[in-house]
Amino acid sequence: MAEVKVPFYGHVRQYHNLKAEIDGAINRVLESGVYTLGAEGKKLEAELQEYTGMKHAITVNSGTDAIWFALLALGVGKGDEVITTSNTFWATAESVWLIGATPVFVDIDPKTRNIDLAKIEEKITPKTKAIIPVHLFGLPVDMKEIKRIADKHNLFIVEDAAQALGSRGDTFKIGEYSDALCTSFITAKNLGCFGDGGAVFTNRDDIVEKLMRFRNHGSIKRSVHSVGWNSRLDEIQAAVLSVKLKHLDEWSDLRAARAAEYTEQLKDTGIGLPYVNPGYKHVFHLYVIETQGRDDLQAYLLEKGIVALTNYPIAIHQQEGFPFGAGDPKPYLPHTEKHAASVLSLPVYPEITSEEVTYVCDCVKEWVALQK
Ligand SMILES: Cc1ncc(COP(=O)(O)O)c(C=O)c1O
Structure with missing residues (x-):
């Protein structure tokens, strides 16, 4: 193989450009002695809310968990169908399987490479509970049309914006029309940490507590639990993401x-x-x-x-x-x-x-x- 002249990823260059600030943030966390669910995570959630204009931001350990938890919090589950696209990263469908539901794939519009809006309604059945539009490669799906279809058929909308944080439509913001907006902070993403991370954004007050429980063994109060998982974004990643979000x-x-x-x-x-x-x-x-x-x-x-x-x-x-x-x-x-x-x-x-x-x-x- 020839010597690499143009790498596929730029995150090492990005680290070098921000080295002093990132190293400082990591050191601050190391010296604090608090490595999960602390002040850095709270600060990042507030910054993410401000950035997206969404009422709530709940950080989790991955984009996959973000979609999975959002569907679960909305009550989508076994026997339900969820409309989405097959032209996406595996995790979009995986989150649907994780809740025991079935992904139903609509073909893409060859121009946008996103879900073909004109073909969604023909795939809707009495079992359909939700739509996951995926803003693939960073281009938003037309959320006005998704909202129109969802309202007509009484469906939830969970946006997969793993690749699209910072994007917007002509007259709409991503997240504006949905029940939940999900993103990933895995290193290669536009806002990436040094490992895994993700977040769910929502304007719905009624699902926030569930989402906070799901990520922390069902607990929002020490020693009191309901069923959940371990899906916390650690403090080091949160501090790094705070530095990067500004850019x-x-x-x-x-x-x-x-x-x-x-x-x-x-x-x-x-x-x-x-x-x-x-x-x-x-x-x-x-x-x-x-x-x-x-x-x-x-x-x-x-x-x-x-x-x-x-x-x-x-x-x-x-x-x-x-x-x-x-x-x-x-x-x-x-x-x-x-x-x-x-x-x-x-x-x-x-x-x-x-x-x-x-x-x-x-x-x-x-x-x-x-x-x-
Ligand atoms: C479109 C899409 N959905 C979901 C995910 C899952 O995110 P994660 O890898 O953080 O679980 C990714 C990225 O990996 C993605 O690109």
């Missing part, structure tokens, strides 16, 4: 700026490029292109020292591990399958330089020329 908007703008450079330089190559709905803020967690010969392009780029990855080359319903009699055993999702076979994610992060983006684009163009 999130600036980082989203840098991601969007580098993404615009990719789009400009690749627009005449015939390769499928990301779409942004007019007026939306796409935060480009990933810059995903589509092409036939994807594996070959990925190998070509690697030879040039560029690491490109695939998100997601095997859709959920195509996975061998697709479990537990999960509803329709063979959903017909042609756009999702076509997308999975052709996706390639090019490196995009706040710390990538324009020169690196140009180098990647030049190599992609060389490969395109070789195909003729």
Whole structure:
């Protein structure tokens, strides 16, 4: 393998840029002697509420737990169906299986790569209890339309914003129309810690206590328990996330700026490029292109020292591990399958330089020329 010239992730660069502040925050926690559910977590929750404009933020140990707990707190459970997309990270569906419900997959809109809004209603049955729109790659789903459908059929909405913190729609904020908004703080995310983390946001007062219990062995008072799990965000991660949250908007703008450079330089190559709905803020967690010969392009780029990855080359319903009699055993999702076979994610992060983006684009163009 050639020496890596353009890595896929920028988090080590990000750490170096913020080293003094991050090291200081970690040291503060180490000296405090409080490592779980302390002042740092509370401070972060207040900052996250302010940032999102949501009434409550409850930190947990992962994005998966965030979705799982949100569904559980809303009373979705065994025998229920939950509408979502198969073009997502496995955990979206996993959280549905964890509560004993069945994910029902709607095909994607090939333009946005998000759930096809026009195909949701045909999948709704008397068992449907909730919709999980996934704001994939950092582009929000049209939540006005999701809200219209959910109200019409009396469904809960749990947003999977693991890849989309900081994004917004044309006339709506993510979280504004849903029962819960969930995110992940795993390292690679736009707001990432040094390990695992996540949060549930909600404007509903009635589910907050449940969420706080679920993350801490059912306890909100010392020695008093109901059924819950161990899913606390530790104080070190909370302190790191507080440092990073201040930079999130600036980082989203840098991601969007580098993404615009990719789009400009690749627009005449015939390769499928990301779409942004007019007026939306796409935060480009990933810059995903589509092409036939994807594996070959990925190998070509690697030879040039560029690491490109695939998100997601095997859709959920195509996975061998697709479990537990999960509803329709063979959903017909042609756009999702076509997308999975052709996706390639090019490196995009706040710390990538324009020169690196140009180098990647030049190599992609060389490969395109070789195909003729
Ligand atoms: C779309 C999506 N949903 C859910 C998750 C789950 O988050 P976590 O890995 O923190 O459990 C992730 C990320 O990993 C994700 O990308």
